[in-house]
Each structure stands twice: as structure tokens, then as C-alpha cells.
Amino acid sequence: MRLLIAVLNKGERLDEIIEGFLRLGVKGATVIDAAGYGEKTLYRFAKIAFIRSPVTEMLATKPRHKVIMSLIRDEVAHQAVDLIRETCERWPKTKARVALLPVEECYRFGQASQQEDKK
Numbered sequence: 001m002r003l004l005i006a007v008l009n010k011g012e013r014l015d016e017i018i019e020g021f022l023r024l025g026v027k028g029a030t031v032i033d034a035a036g037y038g039e040k041t042l043y044r045f046a047k048i049a050f051i052r053s054p055v056t057e058m059l060a061t062k063p064r065h066k067v068i069m070s071l072i073r074d075e076v077a078h079q080a081v082d083l084i085r086e087t088c089e090r091w092p093k094t095k096a097r098v099a100l101l102p103v104e105e106c107y108r109f110g111q112a113s114q115q116e117d118k119k
Helices: 011-024 036-046 053-059 074-090 110-119
Strands: 002-008 030-034 063-070 095-102
Touching: 002 011, 002 074, 011 030, 011 074, 063 074, 074 095, 074 110
Parallel strands: none
Antiparallel strands: 002 063, 002 095, 030 063
């Protein structure tokens, strides 16, 4: 099993990637809104300098990046990476950084997860 972590610079392509994951049999993923360090630094500088503009307000309130995290079977891990790469190639302004990490053990806790395991 692998942990896939992908940081997308364009959230608009998220649905395309998630649909591709479903076709590969990936059963779930966690998606987190994120803002890069540079964006936060720029906003802080503008705030200190009392510069207000629609751009600085957008940087403060609307994360542009999406982080996808998913536990993926070894058999489809590289296919999932290829899917992200192909999406970036189709949409040149879309960029991604992807990491695949080996997962030695994985646990589920809670009553809902015990019921899922019985199915």
C-alpha cells in the first residue's frame, strides 16, 4: 500500500483527477485547501505596508492549491501518478508535485470502520 500526496496548483482540475482515481478503483481521498508560503508572505508584507487590493484580499481568503492524500494499492499507485501527470500535460497551467510513500501498516478505529470491515 502507498500513501499518495499530490499538491495541485489549480483546484479546477481536481474533479478530473478524482474521476480518474475512481476509474482506477481508488476508494477514497482527502482533499485539503492550501496556500503556498510565498502567497502568505506576500499577504503579510502587504498587510504590514497597509496595501489593500483585491489581489491581497484574495490571497488572504481563498486558497488556490489543493492537496490530495489517498491510501492506494501498490498495483495502481503508478497509474494514479500517471493520471496526474497526463492531466498536467493536457492543461499546461496546471502543475503538481506528487509523492508516493510506502505504508507499512494502516489502522482504522471507531464503530463505523468496524462495520465497514465486516462487509
